[in-house]
Amino acid sequence: MSRLCSRGRLVRRFARRLALIAVQRIDTGVLRRAIPLVLIAVALYFLFSPRLGDEDGRSRVPMAVFAPVASGGIAFYDGLLGLGTGAFLVAATAGLLGQNLRAATAHAKLLNFASNVGHSLSSCLAATWYGRLVSLWRPDR
Numbered sequence: 001m002s003r004l005c006s007r008g009r010l011v012r013r014f015a016r017r018l019a020l021i022a023v024q025r026i027d028t029g030v031l032r033r034a035i036p037l038v039l040i041a042v043a044l045y046f047l048f049s050p051r052l053g054d055e056d057g058r059s060r061v062p063m064a065v066f067a068p069v070a071s072g073g074i075a076f077y078d079g080l081l082g083l084g085t086g087a088f089l090v091a092a093t094a095g096l097l098g099q100n101l102r103a104a105t106a107h108a109k110l111l112n113f114a115s116n117v118g119h120s121l122s123s124c125l126a127a128t129w130y131g132r133l134v135s136l137w138r139p140d141r
Contacts, residue, residue, distance in 0.1 A: 008067035008068050008071050008072075011067075011068040011069075011071065011072035011075075012071055012072055012075040012115070012118070013118070014072070015072040015073070015075040015076035015079065016075050016076070016078075016079045016115075016118060017079075018076055018079075019075070019076045019077070019078070019079025019080040020079055022079075022080055023079065023080050026080075031081065034081065035081055035083055038081060038083065038084060039083055039084055042084040042087045042088070045087075045091060046087065046091070049091070049095070055100055056098055056099060056100050056103070057094075057098035057099075057100075058098045059096070059097050059098040060095070060096050060097075060098065061096050061097070063097070066092070066096055066097060070092045070096060071111070074088050074089060074092065074115070075115055075118075078112075078115050078116075085112055085115065086108050086109065086112045087108075089104075089107070089108035089111050089112055090104045090105055090108045093107050093108060
């Protein structure tokens with residue numbers, strides 16, 4: 001299990017760094033148009049998704065697949081846009097791992113917090129925060 005966790009951690013770190021590079025190169029206008037579309041897509045998923053309830057369902061993918069693939073994809077999205085990440089985490093753990101909604105939400109909160117901390121540390125290490133602070137103080141740059 002520890003080897004699985006370390007593989008997932010590596011994939012998440014790599015995905016976060018890719019997102020950090022991508023978000024610095026993407027035009028902000030594209031991001032402004034994408035955010036409402038993503039939030040609408042998340043809302044539609046929960047509106048039309050199969051019923052999520054108090055009962056655990058069956059797992060659709062093994063943890064060995066879920067850990068690197070789903071968490072890596074969500075980490076990339078979290079680093080790129082970030083909005084609705086918790087909903088994606090709930091959908092992934094409930095839909096793919098078969099967790100009940102309460103357990104999926106609890107896990108999503110913990111994973112989202114850990115992802116935010118990791119992304120913040122990555123951003124600090126990449127010195128992007130410094131550039132953003134300078135642009136707040138000096139908007140002409």
